[in-house]
Amino acid sequence: LIEKISYKEGLKDGKFTGYYENGEVKYKKRYTADQPDGKWEYYTAAGKKNAVQIYVEGKRNEEWYRIDKKGDTYYQYWDQDSLVSEYADLHYPNGQLIEKISYKEGLKDGKFTGYYPSGKVEYVKRYEEDKPMGKWKFVREDGTTKKIEIYETGKKNDEWITYEKNGDVYYQFWDMDSLVSEYADLHYPNGQLIEKISYKDGRKNGKFTGYYENGQTKHIRTYKDDKLDGKFADYTESGQILRKQGYMNGLLDGPSKEWYLNGEVKVKTAYKEGKLDGGFMSYDSLGRKVTKGEYEMGLKAGDWLTWYPSGKKKERSSYFSGKANGPYTLWDEIGRIIKEGEYSDDLKHGVWITFDPDLDRQESYEYYDMGIAKLKYFYKYYDNGNVMEEPAFTEYYRDGEWRQLFDNERLQYLTTYSLGKKYGLYEEWTIKKDLVQRGYYENDLLSALWTYVRNDSVIKYEVYDADSIIDGFIYEYYDNDKKKADAVFLENGKRDQKWYTYFEEGQDSTISVYDAGEKTGTWYVYYDSTFEAVTETNYENNLKHGDHREWYIDERKKVEGYYEEGKKHLLWAFWDERGYQRFEEWRMGVLYDTFEYEYYENGQLKEEPSYKNRMKHGKWFRYFPDGEISGVREFSKGLRVGEWVDYYRKDEIAFKGLYNNDKKDGPWIWYYMNRGALGEQGNVMSEVDFRNGELISEKCYTREDGEIINCQEIFGENDYRFADQKN
Known part of the structure; x- marks a missing residue:
């Protein structure tokens, strides 16, 4: 079946x-x-x-x-x-089981054992619900441990160890599948341990000692929880110490010292919380000082010095918060300054100067603005060693007197600067110390007085304002070598003192007077034949002020007058060539009144004025042709005062009234002309009452019977009697 x-x-x-x-x-x-x-x-x-x-x-x-x-x-x-x-x-060809396994419901669960073909155990593993668990051990066939692994709930954990045949041991420390650290015990080919280590829970803890192949200690490190903590040292293969330091919590802390191979100290310093803190000193291999300074929490601070091998100072710097701040100096090996300047925030700042000590002279002037070179000036010298130019600076500006010199050190040019611009005195000289020119600048522009000289004599003056010539004077001469004029200037370009022009034989032609650029004093103009004055004018504060006079060539008066602050003022008198006189009365440049002597055909004077101190003063009389008075006026210091009277005929009044302080005041009376006998007074025409120049009342009368009438019927609206009724 x-x-x-x-x-x-x-x-x-x-x-x-x-x-x-x-x-x-x-x-x-x-x-x-x-x-x-x-x-x-x-x-x-x-x-x-x-x-x-x-x-x-x-x-x-x-x-x-x-x-x-x-x-x-x-x-x-x-x-x-x-x-x-x-x-x-599975099995090896000889039938030996390769691995004994353990599953539960299809999942790895329990002990797994691996075997070599010889039947010896190769490894032992453990699983729970398909996850690696516990300690896994791997063994060589000779029974020595090859590897140890540890798992927790399927994840790598704790310290894993691998053992090599040459004695090297490799470590991994895991924290739930996360690799924490790896380390090893290694050996030289001769078997000498390279470093003795100390770990706890995957972290460095304790003393670590490194070795050379000959067994000498190479270094010492001390750890706590994976951080350097404690002694830290390095050594040469012969046992000479190279470095000795201390750590705290992973950071350098405390004194620190280093040595050269020959045993000489290399560096002495100190740390705090991992940063250089405190004094710092370094030496060369012969024990000579190299550098000295100070640290504050890792940053350079205070003065730092360096030395040449001879022991002479080389450099000095200043630091603040780790950056160069303050003066810097560099010396040569015999103590002479080569360079000096300043730092700010670790950048060159301000003036830096270099010297050539062998030639005992300055080589350069430099100016920096926070590290940016604003100016670099290099001195120039003649072959004989004398300087060509002596500069002056403020920061990076030319400032002060700059001198350019001949090779014999005599001054050739002097230029004055203010903050980079020509400002002030300028001079040029010959090698024989003779002045060629002198002048002034303002804001790089020609300004004030410039004087030009030849053979010790001034040949020309020029006065400038912002590069534009505004005044000047050139010395000129007649054919007989006599000067045509003389001038005096102040250094600011202002005319000063007496200025002269001359006739050919040297007599004064004009005299002008200045005080710091302003006209002042008495000015004269002279005739070229008699050399007597033509005019005499007074100035004050650059204005005509005071007496003014003019003469004819025969010295007779021509004009007499007065100026007040540049304006004609008060009485001016004029004489024509016949000697006849006229007057002008001025009030601060305004012509107020004129007077000219007039005569009747019989020679009788028509009006006789009265002046005092260049003003109308006293009584003025008017005359009829027969010499009888036709009117009286009175003045006091140029003002109308007292009783004013006009006559129709002798003893027959036309009007009369009073002035007080140049104003009509009180009753003023006008009369009709009496056609009858000589000397008899006519009837009243009008009566007007004034008070301090103001018309108060007025009455007008008829000629025949004295009846009151409207004044306009007599005088009209614009009659002269009332033209000044409010004065």
Whole structure:
């Protein structure tokens, strides 16, 4: 029989058994309602079970396995027709089991042991629910440990160790699958340990000692919780110390010292919280000082000095907060200054000067503004060593007197500057110390007085304002070598003292007087024939002020007058060539009145004035042709005062009234002319009353019977009598 079967209602249902030709059972299967169900088993022809399958309601489920001819067992784990995992028990060709495994419900669970072909254990592993767990150990065939791994809930954890055959040991420290650190115990080829280490929980803790191949200590490091903490030292292969320091919490802290290979100290300093803090001193390999300074929390501070090998100072710098701040000086090996300047915020700032000490002279002047060179000036010298120019600076501006010199050190040019601009005195000289010119600048422009000299004599003056010539004077001479004029200037370009022009033989032609640029004093103009004065004019504060006089060539008066602050003022008198006189009365430049002597045909004077102190003063009389008085006027210091009277004929009044302080005051009376006998007074024409120049009342009368009438009927609106009624 090949197979024993079982059907129900046409469907596979029940046990099915297959047979080999020799009658041995080949397999056992089970169906329910035409679906595989339960455990299925398979056998070899020799009757040995070599496979198992499990079905539930027609679906593959749970652990399946099969054994091949070599004895290897292959497993599959199913869950409702879904393959969960596959694994196997394999063997070496000699039949030795390669790995003993442990599964639960298709998942690795339990101890797994691996074997060498010799049957010796190669490793031991452990799983829980398919996750690596616990300590895994790997062993060489000679029984020595090869590797140790530790897992927790499937994750790498704790210290893993790998042991090499040469004695090197490698470490990894894991924290739940996260690599924390790696380290090793290594050895030289001769077996000497390279470094003795100390770890705790994957972190460096304790003393680490490094070694040279000859066994001498190479370095010492001390750690706490993976940070340097404690002694830190380095040594040479011969045992000479090179460095000694201390750490705290991973940072350098405390005294620090370094040595050269010959044992001489190289550096002495100190640290605080990982930063240089305190004194710093370095030396060369012969023990001589090189650098001395100070640190404050990692930053240079205070004065720093360096030395030449001879022990002489080389440099001095000042620091603040780690940056060069303050004066800097560089000396040569015999103590002479080569360079000096200042730093600000680690940048050159301000004036820097270099010297050539061998030639005992300054080489350059430089000015920096926060590291930016604003000026670089290099001194120039003649072949004999004398300087060509002596500059003067304020910051990067030319400032003060600049002197350019001949090679014999005599002054050639002097230029004065103020903050980069020519400002002040300028001079030019010959090599024989003779002045060529002198002048002044203001804001780089020619200004004030410029004097030009030849052969010790001034030949010309020029006065400038902002590069424009505004005044000047050139010395000129007649053919007989006599000067035509003389001038005096102040250094500011203002005319000063007496100025002269001359006639050919040297007599004065004009005299002018100045005081600091202003006209002042008495000025004269002279005739070229008699050399007597033509005019005499007085000035004050640059204005005509005071008496003014003019003469005819025969010295007779021509004009006499007075100026007040540049304006004609008060009485001016004029004489014509016949000697006739006229007057002008001025009030601060305004012509107020004039007077000229007039005469009747018989020679009788028409009016006789009265003046005092260049003003009308006293009584003025008017005359009829026969010499009788026709009117009287009175003045006091130029003002109308007293009684004023006019006459028609002798003793017959035309009007009369009073002035008080140049204003009509009191009653003023006008009369009709009496056509009758000489000397008899006519009837009153009008009576007007004034008070301090203001018309108070007026009455007018008829000629015949004295009846009051309207004044306009007599005088009209513009009659002269009332033209000044309010004065």
